[in-house]
Each structure stands twice: as C-alpha cells, then as structure tokens.
Amino acid sequence: MTAFFPVPADLDPADRAAAAPAPGQRLPGHGRDCYGCGPDAPHGLHLELFAGDGVAVTARMRVRPRFEGGPGTIHGGVLASAFDEVMGHVPTMCGRFCVTGHLQVDFAAPVPLGVDLYLRATALGVQRRKVFTEAHAWIVEPGPDGIAVEPGASGIPVAAAHGLFVQIDPASHYGAVAAGRRSGAQKS
Numbered sequence: 001m002t003a004f005f006p007v008p009a010d011l012d013p014a015d016r017a018a019a020a021p022a023p024g025q026r027l028p029g030h031g032r033d034c035y036g037c038g039p040d041a042p043h044g045l046h047l048e049l050f051a052g053d054g055v056a057v058t059a060r061m062r063v064r065p066r067f068e069g070g071p072g073t074i075h076g077g078v079l080a081s082a083f084d085e086v087m088g089h090v091p092t093m094c095g096r097f098c099v100t101g102h103l104q105v106d107f108a109a110p111v112p113l114g115v116d117l118y119l120r121a122t123a124l125g126v127q128r129r130k131v132f133t134e135a136h137a138w139i140v141e142p143g144p145d146g147i148a149v150e151p152g153a154s155g156i157p158v159a160a161a162h163g164l165f166v167q168i169d170p171a172s173h174y175g176a177v178a179a180g181r182r183s184g185a186q187k188s
C-alpha cells in the first residue's frame with residue numbers, strides 16, 4: 001500500500017500535553033451526539049477512544065450491519081469517518097483543538113461486516129496551526145469483553161490514513177457556524 005501525502009520536511013515535533021490522559025485511559029470524546037464517538041448518536045460509529053503512548057490515540061469499533069457499502073462489507077466512507085475521528089483526537093493529546101482540513105484514506109483490503117476493528121493514530125509533527133497525522137486499521141479478534149483489543153500477530157491490516165488538522169478556537173469557529181445556520185434559516 002503506497003500513499004501520497006505531502007508532509008513538510010521542517011515539521012516541529014508534536015509534544016504531549018502535560019494534562020493529556022495517561023496511556024490506556026478512555027478519552028471522553030467530543031460529545032454524546034458526535035457521529036464518530038458519541039454514545040447517543042443513533043446511527044453513529046460508537047468508537048471507543050483511548051490515550052496511547054506519546055500523542056497516539058487508539059480506538060476500537062465493531063463493524064455493524066448498518067455500515068454496509070458493497071455486499072457484506074463496510075462502506076469506505078464509514079471507514080474514512082472512523083479515521084477522521086481517531087486522528088481528530090490526536091491534537092487534543094497535544095493540547096490543541098483542531099478540525100479536519102484534509103483527510104486521505106488508502107483501502108488495502110475489504111472489511112467484512114461483523115468484525116472488530118482496531119485503529120491507531122499518531123502525529124507526524126506540527127507546523128504553526130497544522131497537525132499532520134497518520135493512522136492504521138486492523139481487523140482483530142474480539143477481546144475478553146467481546147470487543148477488539150490491540151492487534152497481535154494475527155491482526156489483519158486493512159487500511160491506512162493521513163490527515164491535516166488545523167487548530168481553531170472552538171467558540172469562534174462553532175459560533176460562526178451557528179450564526180450562518182441562523183441566517184440561512186431566516187432566508188428559507
């Protein structure tokens with residue numbers, strides 16, 4: 001699997017924030033209704049996210065029947081959403097809040113419905129407001145609680161991704177979105 005993703009040669013290291021959760025700790029997620037990580041999103045991915053080593057973030061996800069694209073397999077956009085979610089949490093490990101500027105996925109093998117996926121994302125580096133990330137996904141055996149755990153030698157690599165995340169101020173970013181939504185509603 002080869003990926004083309006331009007990464008500047010002069011990136012600064014992505015440093016772990018002092019307040020970042022310890023490795024293995026469950027991350028709180030973006031919100032209960034978030035399509036990627038929210039437990040209350042009825043059609044969501046329900047990703048469970050964990051702090052990894054350094055600025056890495058890991059996630060586990062069961063491939064539900066509602067994620068179908070081609071017969072019996074995951075839709076590529078669903079897998080892209082999962083990568084967006086897990087990579088989108090990497091900047092939080094650096095104490096930054098970012099939104100996705102660019103997302104790229106390389107699909108290496110079909111993912112059957114019903115399997116468990118394990119995803120791992122980390123940062124390649126930072127440049128000004130930009131955080132460059134990469135991630136991988138594997139099919140794994142269910143763990144003792146019935147959900148996927150870290151891939152051992154039997155993990156099957158299925159896809160990889162790269163992302164460029166841009167730091168924002170959440171209050172002004174989402175405030176501007178809400179204002180636009182209100183003015184749009186007035187026009188209709």
Ligand SMILES: CCCCCCCCCC(=O)SCCNC(=O)CCNC(=O)[C@H](O)C(C)(C)COP(=O)(O)OP(=O)(O)OC[C@H]1O[C@@H](n2cnc3c(N)ncnc32)[C@H](O)[C@@H]1OP(=O)(O)O
Binds near residue numbers: 030088168
């Ligand atoms: C309550 C919290 C909930 C959080 C949910 C997170 C969910 C998971 C993540 C997501 O899915 S976020 C949703 C999808 N993404 C968006 O909706 C973002 C929409 N785009 C924007 O809002 C703006 O385009 C963006 C904030 C990304 C950038 O606009 P700005 O005006 O703030 O920045 P600017 O355009 O000056 O770019 C800053 C730097 O980023 C670079 N850049 C921006 N977009 C880029 C792009 N697409 N490709 C490459 N580089 C890009 C840009 O060149 C520049 O680089 P330099 O520092 O070198 O000058």
